[in-house]
Amino acid sequence: MKKIIAVLVLTAMVKVASAMPPMHGGGFRGGFYPRTTVVVGGGFYSPYFSPFGFYGYPYGAPYAAAPYQPTKLDIQVANIRNDYADKIESVKLDKDLTGKERRSQIRTFKRDRDQAVLEAKRNYYKS
Structure with a gap:
């Protein structure tokens, strides 16, 4: 009896769902x-x-x-960022340094990177 009721309820649900608009x-x-x-x-x-x-x-x-056609400045900035990213990654992987020395060098490299990007932009817009 329970199976028959379950089949009837399922059939009714399918009928109602198929009657709805797309x-x-x-x-x-x-x-x-x-x-x-x-x-x-x-x-x-x-x-x-x-x-x-x-x-x-x-x-x-x-x-x-x-x-998009990158400008010479875009290419130069990308090269600077890639170079410093490589330097930072090599410092992170260097296990001879203590954590404090690593953080210090990474901060220095990031500061130098930002300075180099700023200098490249200045030189680009000067000329």
């Missing part, structure tokens, strides 16, 4: 996509739908048309 955002895309809006820089866009009506890489063709 829960999608509409249009030709189909599927269940919640309508959320994200605010970025004062503009609105939905993270689930392309604003151009088609799906492209990564958000449609116009965004992929002009990649």
Whole structure:
């Protein structure tokens, strides 16, 4: 008797669920996509739908048309940061130093790195 009641309740639940209207955002895309809006820089866009009506890489063709070209300053700053990151990592892995000495050298390297980046920016904008 319990099995029959369980089957009837399950059947009723399936019938009610299948009678509900589809829960999608509409249009030709189909599927269940919640309508959320994200605010970025004062503009609105939905993270689930392309604003151009088609799906492209990564958000449609116009965004992929002009990649960012790094300047000489960007490359120089990245090289400085990479050099100092390597120095800091080697100090962190050096077990001959005490913890206090390691922290001191890391602080010194970070200070030197920031100074080198600032100097590179000054030289870039001077010329």
